[in-house]
Amino acid sequence: MDKNEELPKLVSEDALDRDLELPxxxxxxxxxxxxxxxxxxxxxxxxxxxxxxxxxEGDVVLENSLGxxxxxxxxxxxxxxxxxxxxxxxxxxxxxxxxxARFMDGTTLYYDPENTVEFA
Numbered sequence: 001m002d003k004n005e006e007l008p009k010l011v012s013e014d015a016l017d018r019d020l021e022l023p024x025x026x027x028x029x030x031x032x033x034x035x036x037x038x039x040x041x042x043x044x045x046x047x048x049x050x051x052x053x054x055x056x057e058g059d060v061v062l063e064n065s066l067g068x069x070x071x072x073x074x075x076x077x078x079x080x081x082x083x084x085x086x087x088x089x090x091x092x093x094x095x096x097x098x099x100x101a102r103f104m105d106g107t108t109l110y111y112d113p114e115n116t117v118e119f120a
Contacts, residue, residue, distance in 0.1 A: 044069040054107050055090040061098075062111040070117045076104040077119050083110070 045068050052060045064070060080101040088094050089110070099113040111117055 044071055046071045046073060048073045049075040049103060049105070049107065052107060052109065057090045058106045058108055059089040059091075059095070060107060060109050061089060061091075061093050061095060062109055062115075062117070064112065064115045067115060070111070070115065071120055072101075072109070072117060073120045075101070075119050078102050078104050082113055 043066075045064075047070065049072060054060045062070065081099070083095060083098055083100050086094075086096045088096075093110075095110040097113075098110045099115075099117070100108055100110050101117070101119065102108045109117075
């Protein structure tokens with residue numbers, strides 16, 4: 001197999017032509033550690049509750065395909081857990097089985113339970 005075929009298709013042709021070294025991405029799904037590293041990954045995304053734009057029912061679905069640590073500031077959590085019941089948001093997303101945090105202002109954040117979200 002040619003080395004160019006092994007690289008992700010998201011890499012530009014310019015990067016392939018120049019033989020640039022690509023950064024290593026963490027392999028863990030919770031964003032805390034790479035399986036071969038004992039050191040925490042420094043990449044964290046910090047948001048405030050005001051950054052979130054809920055739908056008409058107060059639901060927000062956080063999609064974190066990078067596996068980064070998410071820190072949500074200024075949020076007083078009223079309840080959190082794993083959603084056991086079937087639920088589809090007003091925007092049509094099925095959030096059944098997702099982790100959730102309901103805040104004092106009525107907003108509910110849904111996220112993949114494999115991702116790490118901290119509330120500060």
